[in-house]
Amino acid sequence: MRFQVGNALAMPFDDRAFEGVFSMFVSMNIADKAKLYCEVHRVLKSNGWFLLSAIARGKTGGVTYPTPWASTAAESFLATPDDTCQELRNAGFEIEHIKDDLQRSLDFASRSQAAVERGEKPPYRAGALIHGEIARVTLANVARGFKDGSLIPIEVRARKR
Numbered sequence: 001m002r003f004q005v006g007n008a009l010a011m012p013f014d015d016r017a018f019e020g021v022f023s024m025f026v027s028m029n030i031a032d033k034a035k036l037y038c039e040v041h042r043v044l045k046s047n048g049w050f051l052l053s054a055i056a057r058g059k060t061g062g063v064t065y066p067t068p069w070a071s072t073a074a075e076s077f078l079a080t081p082d083d084t085c086q087e088l089r090n091a092g093f094e095i096e097h098i099k100d101d102l103q104r105s106l107d108f109a110s111r112s113q114a115a116v117e118r119g120e121k122p123p124y125r126a127g128a129l130i131h132g133e134i135a136r137v138t139l140a141n142v143a144r145g146f147k148d149g150s151l152i153p154i155e156v157r158a159r160k161r
Contacts, residue, residue, distance in 0.1 A: 009035045013043045020049040027054045028069045031077045033084075037091035044160045050093060052156040055142070056081045061150035064141040066134060081154050093158035101153040102146060109143055 006012040009032060021040050030036050040050050055069070057078035070076035079087065085095050112122045145151030 009039060011039050011043055015042055016045045016048075017043050018048060019045055020051070022051045022053075024053045025055065025069060027052065027084075028076060028078055033077070033079060033087050034090060037088050037093065041091045041093060041160055046160060048160045050088075050156075050158045050160070052084070052088075052154075052158070054084070054154055054156075055145075056084060056152045056154045058145070058149040058152045061145070061148040063145055063150050066138050067141050067145075068130070068135075068138045078151075081152060084154065084156060088156065088158050092161055094161050095156065095158050097155075097157040099155045101155055105153045106146055109146070 004012060008026065008030060021044060023040070027033060027036060044050065055067075055078065057063075057080045059080075063073065063076065063078065065072050065076070067076065081098060081100070085098060088095060116122050142151060146153070
């Protein structure tokens with residue numbers, strides 16, 4: 001396995017270098033999504049796949065910060081699910097599947113809360129490890145956003161035409 005640090009808007013890879021690309025919770029921090037998706041398209045081989053997991057902007061309410069991806073609104077670049085799909089199409093992708101993952105996320109949060117109330121460790125501790133003391137606030141803000149409709153976790157599978 002090899003890791004390489006680079007700029008997502010100017011990837012240090014040749015054209016058509018990869019069969020697939022996976023992006024997990026990255027696009028929320030990138031303002032120029034059109035450029036990001038064009039770069040992903042560029043580095044994919046013909047018929048290559050792109051899996052995108054992100055928190056999208058919902059239809060109601062405003063996002064409360066801090067969140068795990070941004071301390072303030074100035075650092076957060078959420079798109080709606082529709083805007084995400086349109087930007088991907090504009091970059092040359094065909095949307096094969098988009099999934100609103102809200103119910104699964106709410107169920108997981110409920111199970112996690114129940115575990116904590118029983119005195120157990122939460123099943124997912126990465127947020128606490130990464131964010132330290134502020135993790136509870138950031139996760140509570142995301143949970144609030146899921147409940148009030150301002151945030152929607154989505155998964156998109158797209159294919160390079």
